[in-house]
Structures are given as structure tokens and as C-alpha cells.
Amino acid sequence: xxxxxxxxxxxxxxxxxxxxxxxxxxxxxxxxxxxxxxxxxxxxxxxxxxxxxxxxxxxxxxxxxxxxxxxxxxxxxxxxxxxxxxxxxxxxxxxxxxxxxxxxxxxxxxxxxxxxxxxxxxxxxxxxxxxxxxxxxxxxxxxxxxxxxxxxxxxxxxxxxxxxxxxxxxxxxxxxxxxxxxxxxxxxxxxxxxxxxxxxxxxxxxxxxxxxxxxxxxxxxxxxxxxxxxxxxxxxxxxxxxxxxxxxxxxxxxxxxxxxxxxxxxxxxxxxxxxxxxxxxxxxxxxxxxxxxxxxxxxxxxxxxxxxxxxxxxxxxxxxxxxxxxxxxxxxxxxxxxxxxxxxxxxxxxxxxxxxxxxxxxxxxxxxxxxxxxxxxxxxxxxxxxxxxxxxxxxxxxxxxxxxxxxxxxxxxxxxxxxxxxxxxxxxxxxxxxxxxxxxxxxxxxxxxxxxxxxxxxxxxxxxxxxxxxxxxxxxxxxxxxx
Numbered sequence: 001x002x003x004x005x006x007x008x009x010x011x012x013x014x015x016x017x018x019x020x021x022x023x024x025x026x027x028x029x030x031x032x033x034x035x036x037x038x039x040x041x042x043x044x045x046x047x048x049x050x051x052x053x054x055x056x057x058x059x060x061x062x063x064x065x066x067x068x069x070x071x072x073x074x075x076x077x078x079x080x081x082x083x084x085x086x087x088x089x090x091x092x093x094x095x096x097x098x099x100x101x102x103x104x105x106x107x108x109x110x111x112x113x114x115x116x117x118x119x120x121x122x123x124x125x126x127x128x129x130x131x132x133x134x135x136x137x138x139x140x141x142x143x144x145x146x147x148x149x150x151x152x153x154x155x156x157x158x159x160x161x162x163x164x165x166x167x168x169x170x171x172x173x174x175x176x177x178x179x180x181x182x183x184x185x186x187x188x189x190x191x192x193x194x195x196x197x198x199x200x201x202x203x204x205x206x207x208x209x210x211x212x213x214x215x216x217x218x219x220x221x222x223x224x225x226x227x228x229x230x231x232x233x234x235x236x237x238x239x240x241x242x243x244x245x246x247x248x249x250x251x252x253x254x255x256x257x258x259x260x261x262x263x264x265x266x267x268x269x270x271x272x273x274x275x276x277x278x279x280x281x282x283x284x285x286x287x288x289x290x291x292x293x294x295x296x297x298x299x300x301x302x303x304x305x306x307x308x309x310x311x312x313x314x315x316x317x318x319x320x321x322x323x324x325x326x327x328x329x330x331x332x333x334x335x336x337x338x339x340x341x342x343x344x345x346x347x348x349x350x351x352x353x354x355x356x357x358x359x360x361x362x363x364x365x366x367x368x369x370x371x372x373x374x375x376x377x378x379x380x381x382x383x384x385x386x387x388x389x390x391x392x393x394x395x396x397x398x399x400x401x402x403x404x405x406x407x408x409x410x411x412x413x414x415x416x417x418x419x420x421x422x423x424x425x426x427x428x429x430x431x432x433x434x435x436x437x438x439x440x441x442x443x444x445x446x447x448x449x450x451x452x453x454x455x456x457x458x459x460x461x462x463x464x465x466x467x468x469x470x471x472x473x474x475x476x477x478x479x480x481x482x483x
Contacts, residue, residue, distance in 0.1 A: 029109055029110065029238050030109075030110045030111070030112065030238070031109055031110070031111050031112075031134055031135065031233065031236065031238055032111075032112045032114070032132055032133045032134045032135075033111055033112070033113050033114065033133060033134070033135055033136070033137060033233065034113075034114045034116060034129050034130050034133035034135070034136040034137065034157070034162070035047060035113065035114065035115050035116065035136075035137045035139060036116050036118070036126055036129070036130065036136055036137070036138055036139070036153040036157070037118055037138050037139035037140060037149065037150055037153060038118045038139075038140075038141065038144075038147040038148075038149035038150050038153075039118040039119055039149065040118070040141065041118060041139035041140060041141045041170055042139055042141070042170040042171060042208045042209070043115055043116070043118065043139050044100075044115050045208040045209055046137070046139065046168065046170065046206070046208040046214075047100075047102055047113050047115050048208075049208045049209075049211055049214055050104065050113070050214065050229075050230060051102060051104055052211075053211055053214055053215050053230075054104055054106055054215070054230065099114055099115065099116050099117075099125050099126075099128055099129040100114070100115040101113065101114055101115075102115070106230070106234060108234040108235075109233070109234050111233065114129035114130075114132070114133060115129075116128075116129040116130070118149055120148075120149060120152070120391055121391075123152065123156075123342070123344075123391045124342070124344035124391075124428075124431070126153060126156065127156050127160070127342050127431055128431075130153075130156055130157055130160045130162065131160055131417065131431070133160075133162060134162070134164075134238060134239050134241070135162065135164045135165070135166065135233070135236055136153075136157045136162050136164075136165050136166070137165075137166045137167075137168050137229075138150065138153060138154060138157070138165055138166070138167045138168070139167075139168045139170050140167060140168070140169050140170065140185060140189070141170060141171055142169050142170060142171045142172050142174065142175045142178075142181055142182070142185065142205070143171060143174060143175060145184070145185050145188060146185065146188045146189065146192060148377060148378055150192075151192065151377045151378060151380070152377040152391070152393075154192060154193070154196055154198075155196060155375065155377060155380065155393065156342065156393070157198075158196040158197070158198050159340055159342075159393070159433060160433070161409065161410070161413050162198075163198065163199050163200060163239065164198075164199075164200040164201075164202075164236060164239075165193065165198055165200070165201050165202075166201075166202045166204060166229070166232065166233075167186075167189050167201060167202070167203045167204070168204050168205075168206050168208075168229065169182055169185050169186070169203065169204065169205045169206065170206055170207065170208050171207060171208075171209070172205045172206060172207050172212070172213075172220075172221065173207040173209070173210055173212070173220070177205075177218075177220045177221050179221075179223040179224075182203075182205045182221075182224070185203075186203045189201065189203055190203075195380050196380070202226065202227075202232060204224075204226060204227075204228070204229050204232065205221055205224050206229060213228050213229060214228060214229050214230060215228060215229075215230050215231075216228055241269075241304070241305075241413070241414070242268050242269030242270070242304045242305075242412070242413060242414040243268075243269040243270075243407070243411055243412035243413055243414055243415070243416075244269070244270070244411075245269060245270055245325075245329050245407075245411070245412055246267075246269060246270025246271060246272060246325060246326050246329060247267075247268045247269050247270060247323060247325060247360075247407070247412060247414060247415045248263075248265055248267050248268065248272060248310065248323060248324040248325070249265055249266075249268060249321065249322075249323050249360035249361040249362070249415065250263045250264070250265050250318055250319070250320055250321065250322045250323070250324065250361060251264055251265035251266070251320060251361045252264040252265070252320060253318065253319065253320065254309050260311070261311065261315075262291070262293060262309035262310060262311045263309065263310045263311075263312075263318055263322075263324065264307075264308070264309040264310075265307070265308070265310075265361060266305070266306070266307045266308075267302050267303065267304050267305065267306050267307075267308060268304065268360065268412075268414035268415055269304045269412060269414050269415075270303075270304060270326075271301060271302065271303050271304070272289060272292060272301065272302045272308075272310065272324075272326075273289065273292075273300060273301040273302075274289050274290070274291065274292055274299075274300055274301070275288060275289060276288065276289050276326060277326065277327040277328070278310075278312070278324045278325060278326055278327060279324075279325055279326075279327045279331075280316060280318050280322050280323070280324055281322060281323045281325060281331050281333065281404075281405040282322070282333055282402075282403060282404055282405055283316070283317065283318075283322070285314075285316040285317070285318075286314075286316075286327055287312040287313055287314035287316055288312065288313045288314075289310060289311070289312060289313075290311045290312055290313045291309075291310070291311040292308050292309075292310060293308065293309045293310075293311070294306065294307060294308050294309070304414075310324060320361055320362070321360070321361050321362025321363070321364075322362075323360075323405050323415075325405075331405045332405065332406055332407075332437045333403050333404065333405055333406075333440070334403060334404075334406055334437055334438060334439065334440040335399065335400040335401070335402065335403045335404070335440050335441065336397065336398065336399055336400070336437075336438035336439065336440060336441055337397075337398045337400075337406050337434050337435075337436065337437050337438055338372070338395060338396070338397055338398075338434070338435045338436040338438060339395070339396060339398055339418075339432045339433060339434045339435055340393060340394070340395055340396075340432060340433050340435055341388070341393070341394055341396055341420065341430040341431065341432040342391070342392075342393050342430060342431050342432075343388045343389065343390055343391065343392045343393075343394070343429065343430050344390065344391075344428060344429055344430055344431070345390060345422070345427065345429035345430070346390055347422075347429075348387050348388055348389045348390075349368060349371075349387070349388035349394075349396075349429075349430070350368075350456075350460075351367075351368050351369065351370070351371060352367055352368070352369060352456060352469075352471065353367060353368075353453075353456050354366070354367050354401075354423060354449065354452065354453045354456065355367070355368070355420045355421060355422065355423060355429065356420070356421040356422075356423050357398070357400065357418050357419075357420060357421075358418060358419045358420075358421060359404075359406075359415070359417075359418040360414075360415050362404065363421075364400055364401060364402055364404065365400070365401040365402075365423075365449055366398050366399060366400050366401065366420070367398075367399045367401075367452070368396045368397065368398060368399070369397050369398075369399045370396065370397035371385035371386070371387075371388060371394055371395075371396055372385065372394070372395040372396060372397065373385050373394065373395050374388065374392055374393065374394045374395075375393045375394070375395075377393070382395075395435065397438070398432075399441075401449045403440060406434060406437045407434065407437070408434050408435060408436060408437060409433040409434050409435065410435075416433060416434045417431070417432065417433050417434070418431075418432045418434070419431050419432070420432060423453070447470060447471075451470065452470065452471070455467065455469065455470045
């Protein structure tokens with residue numbers, strides 16, 4: 001950090017005091033930004049440039065970069081991507097593997113930047129970064145235009161509810177700042193976003209390496225009359241997160257002594273207040289809120305994002321994974337849903353096999369009984385799905401082993417998403433978004449979830465035994481939930 005920045009910070013602290021300074025910066029708002037795109041499009045370089053040009057780097061960081069033998073390119077310019085790529089493998093290969101988060105602020109706003117990998121192999125890491133982002137910067141190499149990964153990342157962003165995409169056409173210096181090249185890419189981008197129904201798209205020509213159209217407009221691209229990248233980020237509206245309805249998934253039952261029994265967790269969306277009538281799901285038991293407690297003490301009300309402990313005026317049985325919802329709000333209880341899944345695992349999805357489903361704070365068992373279709377990321381067309389392999393995106397039908405409250409991702413992002421976990425290896429194999437909640441199907445057989453899983457394992461590992469699929473014996477009805 002330069003001496004001028006230190007002097008400015010000290011002046012603000014002397015004028016406002018520490019509490020006033022912190023309050024002023026808290027009021028600026030926080031925007032979560034994702035950088036994504038194909039391999040070598042310059043995502044890490046862009047974040048390094050934003051940190052460098054907004055004077056968010058300390059002198060020792062710059063000195064270390066200058067001393068690193070890989071810290072400069074052949075033209076003597078700083079390799080700013082090295083500021084973000086922290087893993088040894090990333091530095092050796094010059095690629096991003098893991099999601100790297102960086103924080104910085106300007107006089108207008110605070111930012112959390114998520115730098116995600118472009119390799120198809122690490123699509124799961126990109127989806128992880130996108131799941132918590134408000135806006136996405138989709139980078140495109142001006143030499144190559146829209147690529148397969150560009151389409152895949154765009155689709156994942158739209159699927160995850162990111163409604164504003166900034167498409168940064170990078171490396172304009174390599175194509176001699178050609179307006180014709182920019183316009184051709186812009187036309188392809190607009191056609192793609194129209195297919196995805198992304199409502200707001202800005203296409204900005206930049207050179208992350210040279211810092212052009214990042215903080216201010218570049219003299220080398222006078223034909224671009226839009227806004228530079230950072231001023232654009234500073235003026236974007238911050239979207240509301242979590243959904244309109246109130247959802248409080250219980251994470252922990254807090255019982256320090258005989259006189260206190262509270263239900264701890266994070267209020268995902270909406271608002272709770274003392275005296276409010278609430279219903280616990282899936283049991284349907286009702287009560288009213290007695291206290292709302294946090295580490296700061298008691299509160300009259302709580303809003304989305306707050307970690308709180310709720311106490312009730314009635315002794316009702318509530319466990320981890322249950323939801324507390326205002327009694328005047330509707331909740332759908334079912335064991336079936338349609339969902340998009342992004343498959344992460346080397347082993348393909350097995351229809352009928354039991355997986356663990358983690359949704360909010362609840363973990364339960366689920367089988368995928370139907371593959372509706374896959375999405376062709378090149379054309380965005382829906383194709384018949386006989387198998388879902390790594391990095392595939394597919395619409396599937398979920399069959400839970402118990403009846404639970406479910407939300408669609410569109411209406412309630414905080415409780416409409418989930419992950420699937422392999423029950424044998426404990427590996428996360430997919431991330432999913434609920435698209436439609438289906439009517440519940442009642443079990444009509446005495447087959448248990450354990451029997452179904454055991455039968456599936458025997459048929460998979462001992463096919464020479466000739467074991468029949470037990471679902472055929474019971475007309476493919478879903479299993480009975482274990483008690």
C-alpha cells in the first residue's frame with residue numbers, strides 16, 4: 001500500500017473515528033463478482049489488474065511479484081495473474097484450478113471477486129463460485145470468440161439465477177483494437193444471451209494485461225462509448241438474495257441447561273420477529289416466537305443473513321434440518337421434484353441408485369428415477385439422456401425417501417438448491433437446482449430404502465448372481481421410507 005493511501009486512511013480515521021469509518025464502509029454495499037470463461041481468457045490477470053489499478057496491493061506483494069522469475073512476461077510486463085493463482089500447480093502451469101476469492105473496495109463499493117477455472121475438468125469449481133455470486137464477468141479471448149466453455153459457463157450462470165452478465169472481450173491489444181472483431185463477438189454474445197433469457201448484458205472490450213477500459217476508457221478504442229469495467233461494477237444494483245418468503249432451516253438444537261432450549265441457524269430469507277406465529281416443517285407443529293438471540297444479545301426481529309437462535313413459547317419437537325416458517329406462508333411438502341443437476345463425478349449417474357441429498361441443513365436419501373434430458377452446451381438444445389457423465393447438465397426426476405418441504409430455486413434460491421453425495425465414497429457428485437415441485441407419490445409396498453440400496457449394490461458388483469431388480473417386483477413404485 002502506498003504512502004498516499006496510508007495518509008488518506010489515517011485522515012479518515014482521525015475525522016470519523018474507527019466506528020464511524022467502519023460504518024461508512026459497511027454502508028457502501030457488497031457486490032459478489034464471478035469471473036469465468038474459457039481457458040487462458042485472462043480471468044486471473046483481470047482480477048490482478050483490478051487489485052493493482054485500484055491500489056489494493058501492498059508494496060511487499062508487488063516486490064515479491066517483481067522478484068519472482070515468472071513475475072514478468074517476455075515484454076517485461078507484470079504477470080498480475082500470479083497475485084491470484086496461489087497453488088504451486090497453478091503457478092507452474094499458468095492456469096487456475098481452485099476457486100480464488102479476493103476482497104477489495106473503492107470509494108463507491110466493496111467487492112468479493114471469485115476467480116474460477118476455465119478448464120472443463122474443473123467445471124464443478126466454477127459452479128461453486130457462481131453459486132454465491134451476484135454478477136458474472138464472462139471473459140472472451142478476442143482472438144477466438146465464443147467457445148464451448150463460454151457457452152457452458154453462461155448456461156450455468158443463468159441456471160444459478162445470475163441475472164446480470166458483463167462480457168469482457170479481452171486481449172483487444174492482440175487484435176489491434178479492431179472494432180470489427182468486437183462487433184462480431186458482441187453479436188454472437190447477444191444471440192447466446194437471448195437463448196438463455198439473460199435480461200441484462202454489457203459487452204466491454206478490454207485489455208487486462210495493459211489495463212485498458214478497466215478504470216477509464218482507452219484512447220486506443222475510441223469507438224467504444226460505453227462504461228469502463230470498474231465504474232460499471234460500482235454502479236450495478238445489488239440484487240436481493242435468498243427469495244421473498246421466510247425460511248429458517250434449523251442447524252443445531254441449543255440446550256446448554258434445563259432452562260434454555262433454542263434452535264440455532266442462519267435465516268436464509270425473509271424476516272422473523274418476536275411474537276410471530278411460526279410452523280415447523282415437516283411436522284406441521286405450530287407455536288410463536290419467544291426470543292431471538294445472537295451473540296450480541298436479544299433482538300426484536302431478524303433479517304435474512306443473520307445467524308440467530310430462536311426460542312418458542314411451546315415445547316414442540318424440532319430437529320436439525322427442520323424449517324421454521326411463518327404460519328401465514330405456504331410450504332409444499334412432497335417427496336418428488338424435477339431438478340437440473342451439474343454432474344461432477346468421473347463415474348456417471350446411475351438411475352435408481354440411492355444418493356445422499358444435502359438441502360439446506362437436512363441430509364436425506366434420494367434416487368434419480370428418470371433422466372428427462374441433457375443440455376447440449378454448444379447448441380443449448382435438449383437431448384435424450386441415456387447417461388449423465390462428468391460436466392453434463394441434465395434435468396432429472398428426484399424421488400426422496402421421506403416427505404420434506406421443498407422450494408423451487410427460481411422462487412427461493414436459498415432453499416431451492418442441493419448437492420448429491422455418493423453414499424460409499426462420501427464424494428460430492430453433483431450440484432442441483434429444483435425447477436419444479438411434483439405431487440407426492442405414496443409408497444404402496446413394504447420394500448425399505450435399505451433393501452433397495454442393497455439390491456442395487458448386489459446387481460452392480462455381483463452381476464453373475466443374476467439378482468433381479470426388486471423395483472420390478474413392485475411395479476417400480478418408490479420405496480417405503482424407513483422409520
